[in-house]
Amino acid sequence: MRPLDALAKVCGDVRPGESAEGVLGVEPSLVAAPGSVAEAAEVMRVAAELDLAVVPRGAETRLDWGTPPRRCDLLVDTHRLDALVEHASGDLVAKAQAGLPMDRLAEALADRGQRLALDVPLPGSTVGGTVATGAAGPLRTLFGTPRDLVIGLTVVRADGQIARSGGKVVKNVAGYDLGRLFCGSYGTLGLIVEVTFRLHPVPAARAWVTCSVGDPGEAHEAVQSVLHSPVAPSALEYLSPGTVAVLLEGVPEGVAARAGQLTTLLGDTAQVTDTAPDGWGVYPDGTTLIDVTAPPTALPHLLAATAQPEVAVSWNASGHGHVGLPSGMAPAEVAAVLGSLRDTLAAHKGRAVVQYAPEDVRGEVDFWGPVPALALMRRVKDQFDPDHRLSPGRFVGGI
Amino acid sequence: MEAELQALASRLGALLGSDQVITDPVRLRTYDCDGLTNHRATPGVVVLPDSAEQVAAIVRACADAGVPYVARGSGTGLSGGALPRADGVLIVTSRMRRILEIDVANQRAVVEPGVINLDVTRAARPHGYYFAPDPSSQQICSVGGNVAENSGGAHCLKYGFTAHHVLACEVVTPDGELVELSAGDPGYDLLGVFVGAEGTLGVTTKITVRLTRVPETVQTLLAAFASIEAGGTAVSAIIGAGVVPAAIEMMDALSIEAAEAAVRCGYPPGAGAVLIVELDGPEAEVAAQFAEVERLCRDAGAFEIRIAADDAERALIWTGRKSAFAAVGRISPAYLVQDGVIPRTALPQVLARIDALSAESGVRVANVFHAGDGNLHPLVLFDDAEPGAAERAEDVSGAILDLCIEHGGSITGEHGVGVDKARYMPRMFSEADLDTMQMVRCGFDPAGLCNPGKVFPTPRLCGEVPGVRKGPHPFAGKADIF
Ligand SMILES: Cc1cc2nc3c(=O)[nH]c(=O)nc-3n(C[C@H](O)[C@H](O)[C@H](O)COP(=O)(O)OP(=O)(O)OC[C@H]3O[C@@H](n4cnc5c(N)ncnc54)[C@H](O)[C@@H]3O)c2cc1C
Numbered sequence: 001m002r003p004l005d006a007l008a009k010v011c012g013d014v015r016p017g018e019s020a021e022g023v024l025g026v027e028p029s030l031v032a033a034p035g036s037v038a039e040a041a042e043v044m045r046v047a048a049e050l051d052l053a054v055v056p057r058g059a060e061t062r063l064d065w066g067t068p069p070r071r072c073d074l075l076v077d078t079h080r081l082d083a084l085v086e087h088a089s090g091d092l093v094a095k096a097q098a099g100l101p102m103d104r105l106a107e108a109l110a111d112r113g114q115r116l117a118l119d120v121p122l123p124g125s126t127v128g129g130t131v132a133t134g135a136a137g138p139l140r141t142l143f144g145t146p147r148d149l150v151i152g153l154t155v156v157r158a159d160g161q162i163a164r165s166g167g168k169v170v171k172n173v174a175g176y177d178l179g180r181l182f183c184g185s186y187g188t189l190g191l192i193v194e195v196t197f198r199l200h201p202v203p204a205a206r207a208w209v210t211c212s213v214g215d216p217g218e219a220h221e222a223v224q225s226v227l228h229s230p231v232a233p234s235a236l237e238y239l240s241p242g243t244v245a246v247l248l249e250g251v252p253e254g255v256a257a258r259a260g261q262l263t264t265l266l267g268d269t270a271q272v273t274d275t276a277p278d279g280w281g282v283y284p285d286g287t288t289l290i291d292v293t294a295p296p297t298a299l300p301h302l303l304a305a306t307a308q309p310e311v312a313v314s315w316n317a318s319g320h321g322h323v324g325l326p327s328g329m330a331p332a333e334v335a336a337v338l339g340s341l342r343d344t345l346a347a348h349k350g351r352a353v354v355q356y357a358p359e360d361v362r363g364e365v366d367f368w369g370p371v372p373a374l375a376l377m378r379r380v381k382d383q384f385d386p387d388h389r390l391s392p393g394r395f396v397g398g399i
Numbered sequence: 400m401e402a403e404l405q406a407l408a409s410r411l412g413a414l415l416g417s418d419q420v421i422t423d424p425v426r427l428r429t430y431d432c433d434g435l436t437n438h439r440a441t442p443g444v445v446v447l448p449d450s451a452e453q454v455a456a457i458v459r460a461c462a463d464a465g466v467p468y469v470a471r472g473s474g475t476g477l478s479g480g481a482l483p484r485a486d487g488v489l490i491v492t493s494r495m496r497r498i499l500e501i502d503v504a505n506q507r508a509v510v511e512p513g514v515i516n517l518d519v520t521r522a523a524r525p526h527g528y529y530f531a532p533d534p535s536s537q538q539i540c541s542v543g544g545n546v547a548e549n550s551g552g553a554h555c556l557k558y559g560f561t562a563h564h565v566l567a568c569e570v571v572t573p574d575g576e577l578v579e580l581s582a583g584d585p586g587y588d589l590l591g592v593f594v595g596a597e598g599t600l601g602v603t604t605k606i607t608v609r610l611t612r613v614p615e616t617v618q619t620l621l622a623a624f625a626s627i628e629a630g631g632t633a634v635s636a637i638i639g640a641g642v643v644p645a646a647i648e649m650m651d652a653l654s655i656e657a658a659e660a661a662v663r664c665g666y667p668p669g670a671g672a673v674l675i676v677e678l679d680g681p682e683a684e685v686a687a688q689f690a691e692v693e694r695l696c697r698d699a700g701a702f703e704i705r706i707a708a709d710d711a712e713r714a715l716i717w718t719g720r721k722s723a724f725a726a727v728g729r730i731s732p733a734y735l736v737q738d739g740v741i742p743r744t745a746l747p748q749v750l751a752r753i754d755a756l757s758a759e760s761g762v763r764v765a766n767v768f769h770a771g772d773g774n775l776h777p778l779v780l781f782d783d784a785e786p787g788a789a790e791r792a793e794d795v796s797g798a799i800l801d802l803c804i805e806h807g808g809s810i811t812g813e814h815g816v817g818v819d820k821a822r823y824m825p826r827m828f829s830e831a832d833l834d835t836m837q838m839v840r841c842g843f844d845p846a847g848l849c850n851p852g853k854v855f856p857t858p859r860l861c862g863e864v865p866g867v868r869k870g871p872h873p874f875a876g877k878a879d880i881f
Contacts, residue, residue, distance in 0.1 A: 090635060090744035091773075113641060134588070147582075147591050148563055155835075163835035164828065169740045171560070171772040172809040173549050173595055174816055174827055175854065176836040180562070180591025189587075201641030224504060228527065230615035232680050254684030261681075293583035295505040319505070319583065349567075353585045368585045373578045377587045380842035383861075384835075396586040 003050050003073070007032050010042035017075060023055050024068035025359070031057075033077040037097075037154065037162060037193045040081065044191060045160025047074050053389045054158075056187040058099060058129035061122040065133065065356045066186055067367055070393035076191055078128050084108050085194060086168075093151070093168050095196040098128025114199045117143035119281045128192045134184030137281045138235035138247060140318045143200070150179040152196030155189075158385040163190075170198045181380075187391035188399055189384045203249035206234075207259045210245045210277050211266040216300035216307075219244060223299060225265050227317060231258045236317035238299060239279040240306075247276075284312030286324025288334050288357040292341065295319040298348035305344040311337070323352075331364035342369050368396045404443045404486065407464045411446055411488070414456045419494075421445040430489055433474045433481040434536075438818055442469075442483030449494040451569060451577055451604035458602065458849075459575030461488055467848045470602045472513060472541030476548060477736060478817025480597045480853055490602060492543050498522050499605070506610045507566060512543025512603050519608065528610035531558040534813070535721060542606050548815045549595030553646040553720075554677075556771040558611065560813075562594040569605035573844035577604070592839055597815050598850045600843040614679035617645070618689045619713045622674045622701040623667035627651055627766070630672035631746045633699035634770045637676065638743065640695060642688050645679040647771035651750075653730075654723050654765040654778065661726035664719030667703040674701075674770065675720055677713075723767045724778065731763070731780035733789070735796045739803035740812040743773040752802050753777060762795045774812035775803070801826065821856045834859055 007014040012035055017028035030052075034040035047054050053071035057063055058078050078099030085095040089112040096105050102120040105127060109115050118130065119137025129135075131153075136145040143149065152166035155178070165178035182192055213219040222244040226236050235247035244266070248258045263270040283289055292315075294302045299315055306313050306323050315321030323341065325334055334357065341352040354367040371377070374397045381399050384390075393399075412420045421427060422444055432439045443466075448454045461468045467487035474481055483489040492513035500509040503526045508519055516537040519530035532545055533552030540550070546568060551560040558564075567581035568590060580590040593600050624630040630649050637644065650658070652671050658664050666673050676692050678685045696704055707713035719726075727734050741749050750766065757764045765778040777799050781792035800810050800823055810816070810823045824833060833855055841861035843849070851858065 088742060088744070090639065091742040092638065093742070144559075144563060147588055148559065157831075157835060161831045161835070163831050165832060165836060167807065167809050167827075169742055169773055169808050169812075171551060171555070171740050171769070171774045171812040173560075173813060174809045174811050174820075175824065175833070176592050176839055177549075177562070177595050178592070178836060178839070180588050180594075181839065183591070184588055201643065204641065227506065228503070228612065230612060230681055232612070232614070232684075250681070250684045251687045253687050254681060257683035258681050295507075297502075297504045349581070349583070351584055371586045372584055373580055373589055374586065375576075376572060376578060376589060376843065379845075380587060380589070380839060383838035383842045399586075 003052060004030055006046050006050060007043060010046055011039050013080060021075060023072050023075070024064055026068050026072045028055070028072045028075040030073065031075045031077055033080045035080040040076070040191060040193050041156045041160050041162050043076060044156045044158065047389070048159050051387065051389065053392055054191070055391050056128065056132070056191050058126035059101060059124045061125040062129055062133050062135070066394045067362070068393065069391055078126060081193060087112065088168070089114055091168070092199040093170070093196060094199055095152070095168065095194060096127045097194050098126060098192050100127045101125070102127060102130055109199060110202060113202050115202050116149065116197050117200045118146065118149060121281060121283050127195050131183055131192055131195055132185060132187055138237050138316060140316055140320065141233060141235045145183070147180045147183040149197050150183060150195055151198050153179040153182055153192065154194035155182060156191040156193055158190060158387070158390055166196065168196050186395045188381060188395045189390065205252040205255040206247065206249045206274070207255050208245055208247055208273050208276055209259050209262040209266065210243055210271050210273065212269040213242050213244055216303035219303060220300040222266055223296060223317060226262065227296060229261065229265055231261055237280070238313070238315040239277065240284065240313040243277060245277050245280060279314060283322050284314050284324035286312055287327040288325040288329070288361055289355045290323040290325070290338065290341065291353045291355050292321045292323060292345060292350060293319060294321055294345055294350040295348055298345060298350050301344050301348065305341050327358065331361045334361050335365050338365055371396045401486065403464060404466065407460060407466055407488070408444045410460050411444065411457060414460065415446060415448065415453055419447045419449070421447070430471065430474070430483055430491065433471070433476040433479060435477050435479045435817070435819055438479040438482050440483050440485050442489035443485055443487050445489045445491055447491050447494050451571065454490060454602050454604050455571045455575050455577050457488065457490055458571050458573065461848060462573065462575055462846065465846070465848070467851050469850045470543065470547070470598045472544030473515070473539050475536045475540045476544060476817065477738070477814040478811070478819040480547065480815050480817040480850070482818050492541060495604070501526065503528065507607055508610055509605060509607050510542050511605060512541060514542050516540050516542055516545055523610045524613070527613050529613055530608055531564055531611040532561045542608065543603050546594050546603055546606055547596065547598040548813070551813045553648055553769060556647065556769065557643050557645045562591065564609045565590065565594055565606060566609055567607040568593060568603040570601040570603050572601045573846065573849045597817060597854050599840060599853055601849060616682045616685050617677065617679040617713065618685050619675065619677045619707040619716055620693060620696070621666070621705045621716045622676070622696040623670035623703040624672045624674065624699070624701055626671040627750050628747055629700040630674045631770070633674055633696045633701065634746070635744065636695040636699055637692055638771065640691060642678070642692060644676050644692070644771060646675065646677040648675040648720050649673070649768050649770040650720060650723060651766040653763065654727065654767045655719065657726040657730045657765060658719035658723050660729040662718050662722045664715070664722070666719055675716055720767070727765055727778045727780060731782070733781050733783040735779040735792055737775070737777045737779060737796045737799050738811050738814040739775050739800050739808060741773045741775065741803050741806045741808035743771070745806040745808070746770065746773060749775070749802050749806055753799060756795055756798055760791055760795050762791050764795065772812070773808065816854045818853055821854060824854070824856055
């Protein structure tokens with residue numbers, strides 16, 4: 001039986017791939033869009049039987065991240081898996097299918113005064129894609145990233161088995177936490193089909209306090225003064241060129257009082273606004289995007305190392321940031337900037353990882369840089385995907 | 400001692416100082432259990448390494464000899480996670496208690512695994528910081544143990560568990576390599592799965608933890624209700640109003656009675672339940688929300704509310720709650736501490752069912768719980784002098800876990816699975832779920848020598864194990880040790 005027919009027997013939506021659907025240029029032979037968890041499991045089982053390399057696809061907002069797959073026989077598209085399975089508002093918990101867009105999830109939760117405390121830097125992105133890439137935004141200062149908010153996960157393994165970990169209670173230490181393992185795994189360990197999140201109440205009031213900083217030293221000072229103050233910000237960011245921005249959330253009286261404290265702390269240029277400043281919660285402009293790990297004391301060094309014009313930086317007080325390099329930058333120059341970033345950050349236990357880059361740059365740079373526990377990662381990968389059929393080549397060390 | 404273990408002991412003696420290897424049977428016996436004292440095994444050998452390199456050398460020696468090993472911090476675990484192996488080595492971290500760095504500018508600290516939880520806070524406090532995970536055992540438990548158990552405390556409702564406060568772990572893997580697992584590094588989040596793996600994926604030798612800014616203010620109240628239901632209504636109202644308290648704890652009449660007998664906490668007489676609610680954070684936030692919490696408690700029928708005016712009064716309010724476990728010793732010769740979780744909204748139904756269980760079986764159950772996150776700690780009371788009483792208590796305790804599972808909860812919120820609850824895992828997870836979790840274990844520890852027999856009821860075969868393993872299969876003989 002042809003693969004298309006074999007898949008069509010178990011899934012209601014299967015068709016040949018189109019050239020426009022290539023994953024970083026690698027065209028899929030087939031596209032399947034399962035409409036239920038059971039159907040997804042069947043699709044994965046058939047793919048295993050036929051030795052098909054599988055790449056999961058959500059809303060394609062980050063499909064061009066990472067390195068191209070070595071093979072892509074089957075795209076598993078999650079758009080039909082878009083249900084909000086449960087919103088237990090009294091328990092501050094929600095379970096969503098992988099293909100549900102984050103903005104639709106947010107709307108549904110907001111109806112009952114709740115939210116998933118994760119920003120969505122790329123509009124349209126899905127629950128599954130967000131978790132698979134470990135994506136977060138400014139709120140990570142207080143709330144962390146998907147690994148900190150996922151409390152239960154359902155995946156379909158490479159062999160088609162459905163497996164769950166965690167559950168629907170926030171406090172739970174029964175068994176290994178596969179939720180954290182799958183966050184940021186880029187589709188290389190299994191297909192994420194359902195995710196249960198812990199939620200937070202939508203705050204009654206919010207305000208941003210911003211100030212201008214003239215150089216890396218001033219940025220460092222401003223950040224340190226907020227960090228060690230008692231105002232408990234939800235987010236603290238540096239945004240190039242030269243803004244330190246703080247998000248305060250809480251009750252109206254509280255937010256007003258804290259904003260007052262911060263303006264005193266941050267000096268003459270401090271401003272309070274009720275809308276986000278430019279560049280808030282989006283990736284910096286550029287055609288090459290680099291994700292950096294840089295603890296607070298590394299910030300001035302990060303800024304000094306990226307002081308070229310047209311290089312954009314955003315940084316979060318959780319010790320993570322992004323650097324955007326302009327489209328005109330020659331591949332050799334991108335490689336040089338990346339190299340010097342890595343050298344600078346290494347002194348602070350920081351890292352620089354390329355998230356996406358134009359085709360001509362891709363061949364010239366090492367996307368990941370040093371990966372300390374790579375041997376262990378390969379062994380985990382070999383257990384989950386012994387035949388290396390899941391997004392092969394998309395991840396660190398060619399995993 | 401078996402010849403094989405004897406040979407390993409002398410090899411360890413050569414690797415470490417002679418005072419770092421214990422083989423004397425009397426001294427070995429001090430390590431025969433953790434906080435769960437009904438499971439005991441005298442370890443074959445105990446080692447007291449004082450560096451990561453020594454831990455790595457010990458693990459390599461065990462791997463070469465095919466001998467299982469177990470890490471132990473302070474031995475306060477309540478699920479038998481640090482239960483030693485008679486045919487194995489117990490690696491105790493009590494000589495690894497250095498706080499290596501307090502890095503205020505980056506809000507983190509680097510500590511050795513044997514460092515006591517509260518000592519991290521003591522070291523950070525002068526800088527205005529503390530280590531947020533606050534298990535009730537924080538004066539004695541180790542950070543390494545916290546990492547293994549993903550421990551939490553009363554304040555994890557707002558601040559999260561150990562997993563949210565660990566940035567990196569240096570780990571000796573089961574093949575004796577020293578690697579750093581860091582949340583900031585590219586690749587899989589192996590740190591995320593290592594935390595909470597109950598010491599089955601390797602031994603951590605250095606931990607980088609996040610430090611949290613001491614809140615500007617703390618406000619605590621005690622509210623007394625006629626019944627648990629009324630207390631539960633107050634909890635729902637508080638959460639429903641969008642308040643995220645630092646802690647919400649509840650005690651029922653029986654546990655109040657015990658606490659009163661033990662520490663004279665002076666809780667309002669006649670209370671069917673008391674609720675402790677603590678808010679912390681910026682002053683203006685706390686002031687507004689605290690007034691609301693007080694109002695919601697009154698609306699739910701609180702007949703008395705006490706507000707702590709200062710730290711001393713706050714400590715007094717907490718005394719009863721913190722002494723509750725030990726205090727039931729005053730009203731019962733023996734008791735079991737259970738640890739289960741339910742969705743918070745199921746609290747009234749589940750407590751009613753526990754009441755019914757108690758009435759049917761004649762076994763008394765005192766309820767103490769982290770009400771904000773539905774983590775129940777029923778204390779199942781029995782008289783160990785009475786034949787069959789312990790078994791009846793076990794049955795009730797097990798039935799409570801079934802109730803938790805039935806309501807979509809968990810068999811453990813903080814104490815871990817260990818040896819104690821491995822047999823309940825199949826009630827909560829399918830065979831495929833457990834098999835999938837163990838793929839991680841096979842990746843880390845294909846020979847199954849690192850804390851075997853914990854967490855999972857049946858080990859997964861890991862396929863071809865690279866390298867030749869000598870000695871018996873690590874899981875052979877498990878039955879006669881327990
Ligand atoms: C009175 C009392 C109250 C408690 N209250 C709470 C509470 O409120 N919340 C809570 O979560 N727990 C609580 N506990 C349980 C216990 O204190 C915690 O689980 C604690 O984290 C265990 O730390 P420990 O150092 O004693 O670890 P141990 O008991 O020595 O070991 C626990 C586990 O950790 C592993 N381990 C230890 N060190 C390492 C290491 N370096 N590397 C890898 N694995 C290691 C062991 O193998 C074992 O599996 C309480 C216990 C008691 C006795």
